Amino acid sequence: MPEQTSKSLILQQFIPYRMVNTAKRISDNLSKIYVSEHFGVTIPEWRILARLAEDERLNSRDIGRITMMDKSKVSRGVKLLDGKGLLIKEKDEQDHRVTYLSLSEAGCRLYHELAPRALEWESRLIRVLDTSEYRDLMRILEKLDKQLDSMES
Template structure:
Protein backbone atom coordinates (compact mmCIF):
# COMPACT_ATOMS: atom_id res chain seq x y z
CA UNK A 1 0.00 0.00 0.00
CA UNK A 2 1.33 3.45 -0.89
CA UNK A 3 1.70 6.26 1.61
CA UNK A 4 -0.92 8.98 1.46
CA UNK A 5 -0.47 12.47 2.74
CA UNK A 6 -2.90 13.41 5.53
CA UNK A 7 -4.51 15.89 3.07
CA UNK A 8 -5.56 13.21 0.55
CA UNK A 9 -9.08 11.84 0.54
CA UNK A 10 -9.22 8.07 0.68
CA UNK A 11 -12.82 7.37 -0.20
CA UNK A 12 -13.05 4.10 1.72
CA UNK A 13 -12.13 6.03 4.88
CA UNK A 14 -14.10 9.21 4.08
CA UNK A 15 -17.19 9.22 6.31
CA UNK A 16 -19.51 11.18 3.95
CA UNK A 17 -18.72 8.77 1.11
CA UNK A 18 -19.18 5.66 3.25
CA UNK A 19 -22.44 6.91 4.75
CA UNK A 20 -24.03 7.97 1.47
CA UNK A 21 -23.10 4.63 -0.10
CA UNK A 22 -24.46 2.69 2.87
CA UNK A 23 -27.68 4.74 2.86
CA UNK A 24 -28.12 4.19 -0.87
CA UNK A 25 -27.42 0.46 -0.60
CA UNK A 26 -29.84 0.09 2.30
CA UNK A 27 -32.54 2.16 0.59
CA UNK A 28 -32.27 0.22 -2.67
CA UNK A 29 -32.31 -3.16 -0.92
CA UNK A 30 -35.29 -2.20 1.24
CA UNK A 31 -37.17 -0.77 -1.74
CA UNK A 32 -37.71 -4.27 -3.14
CA UNK A 33 -40.42 -4.65 -0.46
CA UNK A 34 -42.64 -2.02 -2.01
CA UNK A 35 -41.32 -1.95 -5.61
CA UNK A 36 -41.89 -5.56 -6.54
CA UNK A 37 -45.26 -6.22 -4.92
CA UNK A 38 -46.83 -2.75 -4.86
CA UNK A 39 -45.17 -0.83 -7.73
CA UNK A 40 -44.16 1.98 -5.34
CA UNK A 41 -40.94 3.95 -5.89
CA UNK A 42 -38.56 5.10 -3.14
CA UNK A 43 -39.83 8.72 -3.31
CA UNK A 44 -43.45 7.53 -3.25
CA UNK A 45 -42.74 5.34 -0.21
CA UNK A 46 -41.09 8.22 1.66
CA UNK A 47 -44.13 10.41 1.06
CA UNK A 48 -46.57 7.63 2.03
CA UNK A 49 -44.65 6.92 5.23
CA UNK A 50 -44.40 10.61 6.21
CA UNK A 51 -48.09 11.21 5.57
CA UNK A 52 -49.00 8.12 7.57
CA UNK A 53 -46.92 9.55 10.40
CA UNK A 54 -48.12 13.17 10.14
CA UNK A 55 -51.64 12.79 8.63
CA UNK A 56 -51.52 16.05 6.65
CA UNK A 57 -48.54 18.02 5.37
CA UNK A 58 -48.09 21.20 3.40
CA UNK A 59 -47.05 20.18 -0.12
CA UNK A 60 -44.34 22.84 -0.14
CA UNK A 61 -42.73 21.42 3.00
CA UNK A 62 -42.88 17.75 2.02
CA UNK A 63 -39.42 17.98 0.43
CA UNK A 64 -37.76 19.01 3.66
CA UNK A 65 -39.38 16.26 5.74
CA UNK A 66 -38.62 13.60 3.11
CA UNK A 67 -35.13 14.94 2.24
CA UNK A 68 -35.96 15.08 -1.47
CA UNK A 69 -35.67 17.85 -4.04
CA UNK A 70 -38.71 19.66 -5.40
CA UNK A 71 -38.86 17.87 -8.77
CA UNK A 72 -38.60 14.40 -7.21
CA UNK A 73 -41.37 15.27 -4.74
CA UNK A 74 -43.53 16.70 -7.51
CA UNK A 75 -43.22 13.54 -9.65
CA UNK A 76 -43.89 11.24 -6.69
CA UNK A 77 -46.92 13.29 -5.58
CA UNK A 78 -48.34 13.10 -9.12
CA UNK A 79 -47.81 9.31 -9.25
CA UNK A 80 -49.45 8.84 -5.85
CA UNK A 81 -52.39 11.01 -6.91
CA UNK A 82 -52.78 9.04 -10.15
CA UNK A 83 -52.82 5.79 -8.16
CA UNK A 84 -55.51 7.16 -5.86
CA UNK A 85 -53.28 7.07 -2.76
CA UNK A 86 -53.03 10.80 -2.16
CA UNK A 87 -55.46 13.64 -1.62
CA UNK A 88 -54.35 17.17 -2.47
CA UNK A 89 -56.36 20.02 -0.96
CA UNK A 90 -55.92 23.73 -1.67
CA UNK A 91 -55.21 25.94 1.33
CA UNK A 92 -58.23 28.20 1.96
CA UNK A 93 -55.96 31.08 2.98
CA UNK A 94 -53.36 30.71 0.22
CA UNK A 95 -54.48 29.52 -3.22
CA UNK A 96 -50.88 28.70 -4.22
CA UNK A 97 -50.43 26.29 -1.31
CA UNK A 98 -51.95 22.86 -0.85
CA UNK A 99 -52.00 20.09 1.72
CA UNK A 100 -51.37 16.41 1.16
CA UNK A 101 -52.96 13.52 3.00
CA UNK A 102 -53.48 9.81 2.37
CA UNK A 103 -56.71 8.49 0.94
CA UNK A 104 -58.19 5.33 2.44
CA UNK A 105 -56.46 3.40 -0.35
CA UNK A 106 -53.19 5.16 0.46
CA UNK A 107 -53.48 4.28 4.13
CA UNK A 108 -54.34 0.68 3.23
CA UNK A 109 -51.28 0.29 0.99
CA UNK A 110 -49.10 1.84 3.69
CA UNK A 111 -50.49 -0.61 6.27
CA UNK A 112 -49.61 -3.52 3.98
CA UNK A 113 -46.04 -2.29 3.40
CA UNK A 114 -45.12 -1.00 6.88
CA UNK A 115 -44.96 -4.39 8.66
CA UNK A 116 -42.76 -5.76 5.88
CA UNK A 117 -40.46 -2.72 6.11
CA UNK A 118 -40.19 -3.14 9.88
CA UNK A 119 -39.41 -6.85 9.48
CA UNK A 120 -36.74 -5.96 6.91
CA UNK A 121 -35.24 -3.39 9.28
CA UNK A 122 -35.28 -5.94 12.12
CA UNK A 123 -33.32 -8.37 9.95
CA UNK A 124 -30.85 -5.63 8.95
CA UNK A 125 -30.07 -4.58 12.51
CA UNK A 126 -30.04 -8.16 13.84
CA UNK A 127 -26.24 -8.10 13.41
CA UNK A 128 -26.03 -5.43 16.13
CA UNK A 129 -26.38 -6.13 19.82
CA UNK A 130 -28.52 -3.69 21.84
CA UNK A 131 -25.49 -1.68 22.92
CA UNK A 132 -24.27 -1.31 19.33
CA UNK A 133 -27.76 -0.27 18.23
CA UNK A 134 -27.92 2.42 20.95
CA UNK A 135 -24.43 3.60 19.95
CA UNK A 136 -25.45 3.74 16.29
CA UNK A 137 -28.54 5.84 17.08
CA UNK A 138 -26.49 8.13 19.31
CA UNK A 139 -23.82 8.56 16.65
CA UNK A 140 -26.38 9.29 13.95
CA UNK A 141 -27.99 11.93 16.19
CA UNK A 142 -24.62 13.54 16.95
CA UNK A 143 -23.64 13.67 13.28
CA UNK A 144 -27.08 14.99 12.33
CA UNK A 145 -26.73 17.79 14.89
CA UNK A 146 -23.20 18.60 13.80
CA UNK A 147 -24.22 18.86 10.13
CA UNK A 148 -27.03 21.25 11.15
CA UNK A 149 -24.56 23.41 13.07
CA UNK A 150 -22.04 23.37 10.21
CA UNK A 151 -24.75 24.23 7.67
CA UNK A 152 -25.55 27.43 9.57
CA UNK A 153 -21.93 28.61 9.61
Protein backbone atom coordinates in the same frame (compact mmCIF):
# COMPACT_ATOMS: atom_id res chain seq x y z
CA MET B 1 11.46 18.21 5.70
CA PRO B 2 9.24 15.12 5.36
CA GLU B 3 8.09 14.61 1.83
CA GLN B 4 4.57 13.53 2.77
CA THR B 5 3.29 14.89 6.06
CA SER B 6 -0.43 14.19 5.64
CA LYS B 7 -1.98 11.08 7.10
CA SER B 8 -2.78 9.02 4.05
CA LEU B 9 -6.29 8.36 2.87
CA ILE B 10 -7.37 4.74 3.00
CA LEU B 11 -10.71 4.42 1.30
CA GLN B 12 -11.88 1.57 3.54
CA GLN B 13 -11.35 3.73 6.60
CA PHE B 14 -12.73 6.91 5.14
CA ILE B 15 -16.05 7.58 6.84
CA PRO B 16 -17.78 9.34 3.95
CA TYR B 17 -16.92 6.48 1.62
CA ARG B 18 -18.07 3.83 4.07
CA MET B 19 -21.29 5.58 4.98
CA VAL B 20 -22.25 6.25 1.39
CA ASN B 21 -21.54 2.68 0.33
CA THR B 22 -23.45 1.06 3.14
CA ALA B 23 -26.36 3.47 2.75
CA LYS B 24 -26.57 2.74 -0.95
CA ARG B 25 -26.67 -0.97 -0.34
CA ILE B 26 -29.39 -0.47 2.26
CA SER B 27 -31.42 1.72 -0.06
CA ASP B 28 -31.07 -0.61 -3.04
CA ASN B 29 -32.04 -3.67 -1.09
CA LEU B 30 -34.90 -2.21 0.87
CA SER B 31 -36.36 -0.46 -2.12
CA LYS B 32 -36.82 -3.80 -3.84
CA ILE B 33 -39.69 -4.39 -1.44
CA TYR B 34 -41.81 -1.50 -2.54
CA VAL B 35 -40.46 -0.82 -6.00
CA SER B 36 -40.71 -4.22 -7.56
CA GLU B 37 -42.37 -6.69 -5.23
CA HIS B 38 -45.81 -6.05 -6.78
CA PHE B 39 -46.26 -2.66 -5.09
CA GLY B 40 -44.72 -0.52 -7.82
CA VAL B 41 -43.93 2.45 -5.60
CA THR B 42 -40.84 4.60 -6.11
CA ILE B 43 -38.65 5.71 -3.24
CA PRO B 44 -39.95 9.29 -3.19
CA GLU B 45 -43.50 7.97 -3.27
CA TRP B 46 -42.74 5.69 -0.35
CA ARG B 47 -41.29 8.54 1.66
CA ILE B 48 -44.31 10.73 1.07
CA LEU B 49 -46.64 7.86 1.92
CA ALA B 50 -44.78 7.11 5.14
CA ARG B 51 -44.67 10.72 6.09
CA LEU B 52 -48.37 11.25 5.50
CA ALA B 53 -49.14 8.15 7.51
CA GLU B 54 -47.44 9.83 10.44
CA ASP B 55 -48.96 13.28 9.93
CA GLU B 56 -52.09 14.16 8.05
CA ARG B 57 -52.64 17.32 6.05
CA LEU B 58 -49.11 18.29 5.13
CA ASN B 59 -48.37 20.35 2.07
CA SER B 60 -45.61 19.52 -0.41
CA ARG B 61 -43.29 22.08 1.06
CA ASP B 62 -43.53 20.54 4.54
CA ILE B 63 -42.98 17.07 3.18
CA GLY B 64 -39.92 18.27 1.34
CA ARG B 65 -38.47 19.98 4.35
CA ILE B 66 -39.07 17.01 6.63
CA THR B 67 -37.92 14.25 4.32
CA MET B 68 -35.02 16.19 2.79
CA MET B 69 -36.31 15.89 -0.75
CA ASP B 70 -36.18 18.87 -3.06
CA LYS B 71 -39.42 20.21 -4.38
CA SER B 72 -39.20 18.65 -7.83
CA LYS B 73 -38.89 15.23 -6.28
CA VAL B 74 -41.83 15.84 -3.99
CA SER B 75 -43.91 17.25 -6.80
CA ARG B 76 -43.29 14.19 -8.94
CA GLY B 77 -43.95 11.78 -6.09
CA VAL B 78 -47.20 13.50 -5.25
CA LYS B 79 -48.29 13.39 -8.87
CA LEU B 80 -47.64 9.65 -9.04
CA LEU B 81 -49.40 8.86 -5.76
CA ASP B 82 -52.32 11.04 -6.74
CA GLY B 83 -52.57 9.38 -10.12
CA LYS B 84 -53.06 6.08 -8.32
CA GLY B 85 -55.77 7.51 -6.10
CA LEU B 86 -53.70 7.17 -2.96
CA LEU B 87 -54.06 10.79 -1.86
CA ILE B 88 -56.66 13.29 -0.82
CA LYS B 89 -55.90 16.87 -1.82
CA GLU B 90 -57.45 19.90 -0.19
CA LYS B 91 -56.75 23.41 -1.34
CA ASP B 92 -56.14 25.88 1.44
CA GLU B 93 -59.09 28.27 1.47
CA GLN B 94 -57.01 31.26 2.54
CA ASP B 95 -53.86 30.65 0.49
CA HIS B 96 -54.67 29.28 -2.93
CA ARG B 97 -51.10 28.26 -3.59
CA VAL B 98 -50.96 25.50 -1.02
CA THR B 99 -52.60 22.10 -1.18
CA TYR B 100 -52.90 19.87 1.86
CA LEU B 101 -52.27 16.21 1.31
CA SER B 102 -53.57 13.20 3.20
CA LEU B 103 -53.79 9.51 2.53
CA SER B 104 -56.95 8.17 0.95
CA GLU B 105 -58.46 4.86 2.04
CA ALA B 106 -56.41 3.11 -0.62
CA GLY B 107 -53.31 5.04 0.41
CA CYS B 108 -53.76 3.91 4.00
CA ARG B 109 -54.26 0.34 2.94
CA LEU B 110 -51.12 0.37 0.81
CA TYR B 111 -49.16 1.92 3.64
CA HIS B 112 -50.32 -0.77 6.05
CA GLU B 113 -49.20 -3.42 3.65
CA LEU B 114 -45.82 -1.85 3.12
CA ALA B 115 -44.83 -0.62 6.55
CA PRO B 116 -44.67 -4.03 8.26
CA ARG B 117 -42.49 -5.37 5.50
CA ALA B 118 -40.17 -2.40 5.69
CA LEU B 119 -39.94 -2.79 9.46
CA GLU B 120 -39.36 -6.47 9.12
CA TRP B 121 -36.53 -5.84 6.67
CA GLU B 122 -35.01 -3.27 9.00
CA SER B 123 -35.18 -5.64 11.94
CA ARG B 124 -33.42 -8.30 9.94
CA LEU B 125 -30.71 -5.79 9.09
CA ILE B 126 -30.13 -4.54 12.60
CA ARG B 127 -30.43 -7.95 14.17
CA VAL B 128 -26.62 -8.03 14.12
CA LEU B 129 -26.40 -5.00 16.39
CA ASP B 130 -26.83 -5.38 20.11
CA THR B 131 -29.07 -2.86 21.87
CA SER B 132 -26.24 -0.58 22.86
CA GLU B 133 -24.92 -0.53 19.31
CA TYR B 134 -28.35 0.35 18.02
CA ARG B 135 -28.52 3.27 20.42
CA ASP B 136 -24.95 4.23 19.53
CA LEU B 137 -25.80 4.33 15.86
CA MET B 138 -28.82 6.55 16.43
CA ARG B 139 -26.83 8.90 18.60
CA ILE B 140 -23.95 9.03 16.13
CA LEU B 141 -26.27 9.78 13.23
CA GLU B 142 -27.84 12.57 15.23
CA LYS B 143 -24.45 14.05 16.01
CA LEU B 144 -23.31 13.83 12.40
CA ASP B 145 -26.52 15.46 11.23
CA LYS B 146 -26.07 18.29 13.64
CA GLN B 147 -22.47 18.74 12.55
CA LEU B 148 -23.54 18.79 8.91
CA ASP B 149 -26.03 21.51 9.76
CA SER B 150 -23.23 23.64 11.08
CA MET B 151 -20.85 22.79 8.24
CA GLU B 152 -23.43 23.69 5.62
CA SER B 153 -24.17 27.11 7.04
